[in-house]
Amino acid sequence: MQRTNTLHIKTPEGITFSLLLAGPVARFLAWVIDFACILVIMMALNIGIQVTQFVSFDFAQAAAILSYFVVSVGYGIFCEWYYKGQTVGKRLMSVRVMDIQGLRLQLSQIVIRNLLRFVDSLPVCYLVGGLSCLLSPKSQRLGDLAANTIVIRESKILRPDLEQILPDKYNSLRDHPPLVARLRQRISPREANIAIQALLRRNELDPLSRLDLFAQIAAHLKKIISFPQESMDGITEEQFVRNVVDVLVQALGTSEKS
Amino acid sequence: MIIDLQRFIDEEKKYWAELESVLERLDRDPLKKMDLLELKRFHYLYQRTSSDLARVMGLSAETEIRRYLESLVGHAYAEVHELREKSRRFSPLRWFFEVFPQTVRQHMHAFILALGITAFGFTVGGVAISIDKEAKSVILPFSHLQVDPSERVAYEEKTGATKDRLAGKKATFSAFLMTHNTRVSLFTFAMGFTWGIGTVILLFYNGVVLGAVALDFSHAGQSTFLLGWLLPHGAIEIPAILLAGQAGFILAGALIGWEQNISFKKRLRAVAPELVTLLCGLALMLVWAGMVEAFFSQYHAPVIPYDAKMIFGVMELIALISFFGLSGKSKERPHAKD
Numbered sequence: 001m002q003r004t005n006t007l008h009i010k011t012p013e014g015i016t017f018s019l020l021l022a023g024p025v026a027r028f029l030a031w032v033i034d035f036a037c038i039l040v041i042m043m044a045l046n047i048g049i050q051v052t053q054f055v056s057f058d059f060a061q062a063a064a065i066l067s068y069f070v071v072s073v074g075y076g077i078f079c080e081w082y083y084k085g086q087t088v089g090k091r092l093m094s095v096r097v098m099d100i101q102g103l104r105l106q107l108s109q110i111v112i113r114n115l116l117r118f119v120d121s122l123p124v125c126y127l128v129g130g131l132s133c134l135l136s137p138k139s140q141r142l143g144d145l146a147a148n149t150i151v152i153r154e155s156k157i158l159r160p161d162l163e164q165i166l167p168d169k170y171n172s173l174r175d176h177p178p179l180v181a182r183l184r185q186r187i188s189p190r191e192a193n194i195a196i197q198a199l200l201r202r203n204e205l206d207p208l209s210r211l212d213l214f215a216q217i218a219a220h221l222k223k224i225i226s227f228p229q230e231s232m233d234g235i236t237e238e239q240f241v242r243n244v245v246d247v248l249v250q251a252l253g254t255s256e257k258s
Numbered sequence: 259m260i261i262d263l264q265r266f267i268d269e270e271k272k273y274w275a276e277l278e279s280v281l282e283r284l285d286r287d288p289l290k291k292m293d294l295l296e297l298k299r300f301h302y303l304y305q306r307t308s309s310d311l312a313r314v315m316g317l318s319a320e321t322e323i324r325r326y327l328e329s330l331v332g333h334a335y336a337e338v339h340e341l342r343e344k345s346r347r348f349s350p351l352r353w354f355f356e357v358f359p360q361t362v363r364q365h366m367h368a369f370i371l372a373l374g375i376t377a378f379g380f381t382v383g384g385v386a387i388s389i390d391k392e393a394k395s396v397i398l399p400f401s402h403l404q405v406d407p408s409e410r411v412a413y414e415e416k417t418g419a420t421k422d423r424l425a426g427k428k429a430t431f432s433a434f435l436m437t438h439n440t441r442v443s444l445f446t447f448a449m450g451f452t453w454g455i456g457t458v459i460l461l462f463y464n465g466v467v468l469g470a471v472a473l474d475f476s477h478a479g480q481s482t483f484l485l486g487w488l489l490p491h492g493a494i495e496i497p498a499i500l501l502a503g504q505a506g507f508i509l510a511g512a513l514i515g516w517e518q519n520i521s522f523k524k525r526l527r528a529v530a531p532e533l534v535t536l537l538c539g540l541a542l543m544l545v546w547a548g549m550v551e552a553f554f555s556q557y558h559a560p561v562i563p564y565d566a567k568m569i570f571g572v573m574e575l576i577a578l579i580s581f582f583g584l585s586g587k588s589k590e591r592p593h594a595k596d
Contacts (some may be wrong), residue, residue, distance in 0.1 A: 011335050015308040016315075017328040036436035069437040073444075084285060100523065104336045114581040115537065116450040118441075119456075142451050147530065150586065154329075189324075231561050 007138060007150060009102040019102070020153040022095040023218040024133045031126070033089030034075065038093055041071050052125070076114040081107055094154045100138070101148070109147040111150045116143035120182045172231040183225040194244050195221065202238070267323065268537060270310050274330060281333050286386035290509040293487035302336040316580060356586030358539040362501065363533045363582065363590075365508050374505030375458055376496075381463020384473035386466070397470045405575075407478035414558050428552045439495060440541050442452040447537060449508030453513060457506030486564035488572025491551035498543040 007019045033203055045067045053060040053080050079087035085097035085105050097113070099105050120129030120141045129141035138150050173180060202210055218237035232240060280300050284290060286322060294302060311327040362369060386393040398404065424431055449456025475484040512525040520528075534594075557566070 009332070009335070011308065011331070012339070013305065015312050017332045017335070019328075019332065046426060056429075058426050059427045062433035065430065065433040065437055069440070099336070100334055102332055104340045106530065108534040111534045112530055114442055116448050116451060118445045119451050146451060146513075147528055155546050157482070162399065215268050 005098075005139075007152070017102075019098060019150070021139045022093075022151040022153045023139065024130055026093045026095050026153065027133065028130070030087065030089035030093040033092055037088045038071055038075050041070055041075070043256070045071070047153050066210075076117070077110055080105075080110045080114070081082050085110075085223070090151075095151050096154050097144075097149050099148060099151050100150050105149070109149050113143035113147035113149050116141075116146050119143075122153070156178055171243045172235070173227060173247050175231060176227060179225055179227055183244070184248060187221075188226050188237075191220070192245070192248055195241050197198075199238075199242060199245060210238070214241055217241050266310075266313075271347075273303055273306050274310070274327070277307050277330060277334060280336065283465075284337055286593075300334075301338065304331070304338050307331055307334065330459050353535070354539075357591055358592055359582050360506070360537045360583040361589075362539075363587075365504055365532065365536075368507040368511065369500060369504040370502045371507055372457075372461055375461045375503070376465035376500060377470070378464040379446075379473070380469035381465075383466035383469030383471075387467075387470045387473045388477070394470065394474060394577050396588045397466060398474075402554055403471060404473075405476045407480045407483075411480050411483045411558075415560070417559050424552065426558055431556075432552035435551050436545050439498070439544045442497055443540055443544065444500040444537065446499065447505040447509065447533070450509035451513065453509075454507055455509030457510065459501055461503045463501075466495055468496075469472065480567075482564050483558065485571070486558065486562075486567040489569050490555045490574070491547045493571045493575040494543050494550070494578060495547035498540040499548060501536050501540040501543070505540075508533060508536075 005021050005023070007021060008016050009019065010016045030218065046064060049060050049063050049067070050064065076087055079135065080090075080097055083091065086095075090096060096103060097110070117129070120126055120143050121131070122128045126141075129143070130139045132145070133139050136145065138144075140150060144150060198213055198217055204215075205213060214237040218240045235243070270524055275352050279301075280296075307327060311324070314324045314327055332357050386397060395404065402410075411505065415422045446457055446460045449460060472484060475481060508529050514520070515522060515525050520524055554562070554570070555567070556568075
């Protein structure tokens with residue numbers, strides 16, 4: 001099976017939604033953070049346990065052994081259950097455990113994926129789990145394979161502040177609705193996103209790079225659809241890109257209905 | 259096709275927000291039951307948001323809105339299309355007295371396989387010690403088992419009568435035993451992922467060590483000491499490790515899928531709750547075994563007579579067999595064999 005970084009799930013209603021799979025590096029960093037959390041929890045517990053030493057040294061030692069075991073085994077299970085597939089490390093790294101079919105994550109799945117860490121962590125530093133992650137088509141370690149889970153990247157839902165880049169000015173491209181409609185059909189989400197991101201970050205660029213970047217983007221956009229020359233007369237490449245973004249995301253007027 | 263994106267968002271966002279709040283409520287209380295009207299509304303919101311997602315899919319510039327709707331639809335999809343029964347509010351007593359023994363019985367073949375492999379290892383270990391005394395140093399790499407059994411018994415009985423070797427250390431020793439044995443058991447289960455090969459090796463090795471110790475003490479005429487020492491905790495500890503082997507073989511069986519006409523994912527999904535039940539059950543058994551071993555098994559005659567220890571162990575074993583054989587039987591549902 002081919003390796004992928006996106007899992008597509010098709011619902012019975014015919015809608016497909018996609019989940020971005022987390023890579024081994026993000027997962028490893030999440031594990032490092034979780035390991036640090038376990039150490040911090042243990043240090044905090046040990047402070048409490050130290051107090052009981054004055055009553056019984058034996059009891060304090062037993063409590064330390066048991067609490068380390070419970071925390072090290074139970075931390076992942078508890079966090080992933082309580083935070084719906086996330087631990088502190090996963091939350092900070094914006095990754096989440098999900099059922100492979102997009103269904104509700106069950107407690108039994110969480111327990112099994114966490115207990116199979118005993119095999120995944122062999123022989124050292126999660127070598128088995130890491131290799132499995134690299135080799136499996138959906139970046140699953142053995143625990144994930146057994147529990148039917150995947151780890152996804154959580155996308156941050158941030159709408160770009162388009163108002164700052166698209167002031168309410170005359171846009172010559174709007175005079176050509178059929179061409180605009182064709183542009184919106186032909187342009188890919190990735191291409192559109194590049195144009196938006198370039199506009200959003202334009203002030204971070206030095207003047208020469210800015211000119212060069214917008215010249216390249218404009219040239220590429222003109223290949224997708226060519227507008228009449230009169231609609232581009234007197235505007236810079238950057239303004240052209242801004243006009244293209246404007247017609248892609250803003251209202252086109254009353255002549256067209258949704 | 260959406261032409262006026264802003265109007266589209268303005269019109270639809272109230273439905274997205276409503277769906278989001280329903281999902282948040284379900285997250286907060288997974289056992290919440292919706293009435294018919296709420297269910298209809300939830301389904302309507304799911305379908306409307308799905309339809310919005312389909313419309314946004316063709317819209318190149320709005321990747322953020324698309325991702326947002328994907329996450330919303332994905333979340334709602336999990337609630338709408340989940341066919342597995344939501345677990346009832348967890349009842350520890352029902353789980354312990356019904357679910358746990360029922361699960362052990364349901365996969366009795368896997369348990370018998372684990373028992374057979376351990377028994378085979380026991381025989382091999384016993385035979386090896388019987389025919390070759392040198393084998394002891396190879397099979398039993400533990401210093402406390404290297405000494406002559408008669409000498410050890412004499413030492414234990416003499417020192418045990420005058421002082422408590424575990425005084426001030428019993429709880430620590432007990433905690434160590436509980437965690438160590440649970441770790442070993444979890445590892446035995448996890449090795450089921452090697453198509454059961456790892457589980458077989460661990461059970462076999464466990465049997466070899468047990469057989470070698472048993473025959474070593476038996477040849478030295480110290481069977482009574484051995485039974486008095488092992489039975490009180492071993493009556494629970496050894497079956498717990500067999501349950502770990504059973505869980506490992508169930509996992510291996512689901513991986514291999516021999517004579518099963520369902521997909522790999524479905525096989526694993528089907529056994530997951532049963533594996534968790536077995537693992538939680540055996541962990542409880544090992545907590546008990548750890549306490550018995552530290553607080554009872556380590557005290558020999560004349561402190562505790564061997565007969566009393568053996569009777570205690572046999573009673574535990576009878577109770578355990580009765581528990582697994584009979585508990586929850588009246589409420590058992592017919593099920594497929596493993």
